[in-house]
Amino acid sequence: MRGWWREIAGLVLPVACGGCGRPRTELCEDCRAALCGALPRRVRPTPEPAGLPVVHAAAAYENAVRAVLLAHKERGALPLSRVLGRALAGAVRAGTGRMGSPGPLLLVPVPSSRRAVAARGHDPARRIALAAAGELRRGGMPARVGTVLRQRRPVADQSGLGARQRQANLAGALEVVAGGERLLAAERVVLVDDLLTTGATLTEAARAVDAAGGRGGALSGAGQAAVVAASPSAFEINRNCW
Template sequence: MLGLLDLLLPSACVGCGGRGASFCAGCLGVLTGAPARRGPRPGPAGLPDCWSAAPYEGAVRTAIVAYKERGAVTLAGVLAEALTVTAVAAARVPGHGAWAGGRFAVVPVPSSRRSVRARGHDAVGRLAVLLTRRLRALGLDARPWPALRHARGVADQAGLSSTERLANLKGSLQVGPAAKSPPARAALLVDDVVTTGATLAEAAGALRAAGVAVPAAVTVGATRRISWKTLR
């Protein structure tokens, strides 16, 4: 939910700049109105079925950057709502019963400790908590499980090709030694944006190594510099 001051005081929409709410109804419609399968094709080996709320452009990109990099944490609610409608859409796809039909874990892709310190918050971790609460309110047996940890450092992904990203991330994630036993046999992966799919594939591989199936992943945005196979 947006902060109380956003509701009481005039403000500008983060997405379009229009006066009024900090995220207007029009931008909210763009963000939540078209959840779809938007994974990279071809994707890396081991990539789960990828669904996103919207293309990573315009108001959607502006909102994600404002939330993640500029401390606009009041946007967490609308971004979590986008993830919720996306997860519900993905759950309707035949073959996803491994998580949608029973108990499943909601697992965020972790940020590095350095990134969390620099941003002042765990952006994806916060969204995963809110997503879990919303899915449970809808009657789905979602369980939070922030189990993934960085096993080693990685180089900045910006500017790297798909192949270079895979090599950069290989072996970089693991289920942390402090993580409790999985609350379910299947997991729904959560991230803010999917680009080449390398990060989601690495995260899924780490979970599978711990005995957890990963049939699907949801993100808020998906870049257009990759080919999509879209299923509404």
């Protein structure tokens, strides 16, 4: 309900750019270019956790890009999901070229905790994934969103934790929901999150998908195919990879 009120309010109240605050525009051209204007690149955190899938991101997490993500995620600027979805779609296209034979894509968002979703009034990664799937379909690439991952146990707040602490915090925390294995086996899987930092979250998501058999079978005509991951942005720690 909270998300609906935010969307209605955005139609009738004055808006400001989610990146720089410029008045009377949802997102100015300069901030849009910062998010979507560069070619998506492969990014790697330092240190890179074992088991991290190949990750592509559209932009570095800084300045206007950081402001847009925080406006969408924490301040409920829900219309920004459209441009974030466009950026994510570009990262998905960049990452799926290595997946072998063509076929439909299943975008699997990393799940937020129920408490976080309730506090924010929406699920940021899922909302961006839905926008990206629509963008991909309009470009002729079959894609849909599968919310097949869930948290199997509570995890601590990740803010303030280092790379090893995050890995320990998330180890074994995710699982595939009942029936999700069929979706994972039938389509090419792309894990999505709104931000790559240490890579611990995507590593755990990949482990859960792998445990459910989502890396092989119908994903490839000749054996196993890799799960890849995509994000609209990557933390500044990955800057040397751009």
